[in-house]
Amino acid sequence: MPAFKTLDDLSGIAGKRVLVRVDLNVPVKDGKVTDTTRIERVAPTILELSKKGAKVVLLAHFGRPKEGPSPDLSLSLIAPDVSKVLGKPVATASDSIGEAAASAVAGMKDGDILLLENTRFHKGEEKNDAEFTKALAANGDIYVNDAFSAAHRAHASTEGLAHLLPAYAGRTMQQELEALEKGLGSPARPVVAIVGGAKVSTKIDLLMNLVKKVDALVIGGGMANTFLAARGTNVGKSLCEHDLGETAKQIMIEAATAGCAIILPEDGVVAREFKAGAANQTVDINAIPEDAMVLDVGPKSVEVVKAWIERAQTLVWNGPLGAFEIEPFDKATVAAAKYAAERTKAGKLTSVAGGGDTVSALNHAGAADDFSYVSTAGGAFLEWMEGKILPGVAVLSGK
Numbered sequence: 111m112p113a114f115k116t117l118d119d120l121s122g123i124a125g126k127r128v129l130v131r132v133d134l135n136v137p138v139k140d141g142k143v144t145d146t147t148r149i150e151r152v153a154p155t156i157l158e159l160s161k162k163g164a165k166v167v168l169l170a171h172f173g174r175p176k177e178g179p180s181p182d183l184s185l186s187l188i189a190p191d192v193s194k195v196l197g198k199p200v201a202t203a204s205d206s207i208g209e210a211a212a213s214a215v216a217g218m219k220d221g222d223i224l225l226l227e228n229t230r231f232h233k234g235e236e237k238n239d240a241e242f243t244k245a246l247a248a249n250g251d252i253y254v255n256d257a258f259s260a261a262h263r264a265h266a267s268t269e270g271l272a273h274l275l276p277a278y279a280g281r282t283m284q285q286e287l288e289a290l291e292k293g294l295g296s297p298a299r300p301v302v303a304i305v306g307g308a309k310v311s312t313k314i315d316l317l318m319n320l321v322k323k324v325d326a327l328v329i330g331g332g333m334a335n336t337f338l339a340a341r342g343t344n345v346g347k348s349l350c351e352h353d354l355g356e357t358a359k360q361i362m363i364e365a366a367t368a369g370c371a372i373i374l375p376e377d378g379v380v381a382r383e384f385k386a387g388a389a390n391q392t393v394d395i396n397a398i399p400e401d402a403m404v405l406d407v408g409p410k411s412v413e414v415v416k417a418w419i420e421r422a423q424t425l426v427w428n429g430p431l432g433a434f435e436i437e438p439f440d441k442a443t444v445a446a447a448k449y450a451a452e453r454t455k456a457g458k459l460t461s462v463a464g465g466g467d468t469v470s471a472l473n474h475a476g477a478a479d480d481f482s483y484v485s486t487a488g489g490a491f492l493e494w495m496e497g498k499i500l501p502g503v504a505v506l507s508g509k
């Protein structure tokens with residue numbers, strides 16, 4: 111466990127401007143937040159600082175904006191939910207730096223909470239650009255990082271700021287690292303990992319190391335399509351990153367060398383439209399129609415996944431098996447989640463799951479409370495599992 115300063119080391123902060131990096135990258139459907147877990151997890155840090163009289167200035171990203179500001183990725187959409195969870199007013203500013211941010215901060219009273227605009231509206235955020243980091247730092251006296259789930263990103267607000275301001279870990283950052291160490295520090299074998307979801311390009315590389323740490327890797331979601339295509343299976347119009355085929359092949363070779371079983375879907379539920387109630391059918395994985403997309407793994411595959419969960423002593427899970435937000439493509443994710451919850455409750459399994467959408471999927475399945483531990487983090491948790499020291503954590507410990 112890396113040593114870093116925590117809120118316990120902070121005193122005399124009344125009137126100080128504390129820049130708090132939180133992860134508000136929450137699932138949203140039709141403009142509404144569908145899962146507030148990430149907000150609930152950072153609430154203790156925000157409320158503690160506010161109670162101590164600090165001016166709490168929240169920094170966060172939302173989504174992956176491509177070309178600067180876009181209204182659908184504005185944090186002003188999330189602010190009402192943050193306020194509701196905190197039970198306190200949350201002001202917003204139209205930018206994370208510059209005049210808009212400075213004047214909003216200047217108007218704060220002790221204990222106030224302000225949410226600055228999406229840091230990723232500036233290119234400098236993801237580049238960890240020195241000028242942008244300086245512009246962010248101009249609005250704070252102290253920096254607190256409570257975004258464990260974004261700690262695998264060496265961005266201005268997750269890493270750069272810690273070089274410019276006195277830096278502390280928030281309560282969630284601290285608690286997540288402790289819980290993961292306790293649950294997965296020396297996991298009982300066999301260890302089975304389930305990796306699904308849609309963030310294929312940002313997660314595929316870490317599978318190269320993960321296959322050396324686990325006994326079996328069950329792949330679902332968009333990630334599975336990429337592996338299937340690499341193996342020569344036609345995936346039609348499915349979410350698939352064809353240019354990552356070589357990486358997928360290399361991971362399969364690494365897995366074979368490490369003795370890690372790779373489990374790909376045997377069947378899939380396909381549709382021609384990405385919408386609720388879309389006409390769909392279950393097909394063999396080698397018979398995906400050219401004009402259709404796989405939106406869930408099929409019932410045969412679910413039985414295989416359940417058999418691996420049954421064999422496992424430890425389960426780590428990031429990324430839903432299908433597009434669970436749209437019925438009926440939630441079936442496989444719900445069935446696997448319920449089964450893992452059942453095994454955990456029976457004392458037969460240690461189950462650790464994480465990721466913004468994964469948490470939402472487990473809540474949707476009514477299974478989250480029965481998992482051994484649910485992390486707010488997906489990619490960060492898998493990178494931690496790989497044995498990597500996350501840049502956002504390393505910098506807090508002076509590394």
Ligand SMILES: Nc1ncnc2c1ncn2[C@@H]1O[C@H](COP(=O)(O)OP(=O)(O)O)[C@@H](O)[C@H]1O
Pocket residue numbers: 306307308309310330331332349404405406428429430431432433434435464465466467468469488489
């Ligand atoms: N077969 C699929 N096709 C398209 N999208 C999928 C598929 N399977 C899963 N998804 C999508 O993956 C998203 C979650 O992926 P990701 O962000 O990687 O997970 P997490 O946030 O838990 O880390 C969900 O929005 C889900 O709809």
Ligand SMILES: O=C(OP(=O)(O)O)[C@H](O)COP(=O)(O)O
Pocket residue numbers: 133135173174259260263309312464465466467486487488489490
């Ligand atoms: O949602 C997040 O990660 P996750 O999808 O791995 O759970 C974090 O907010 C990081 O977002 P990013 O993957 O766009 O850097």
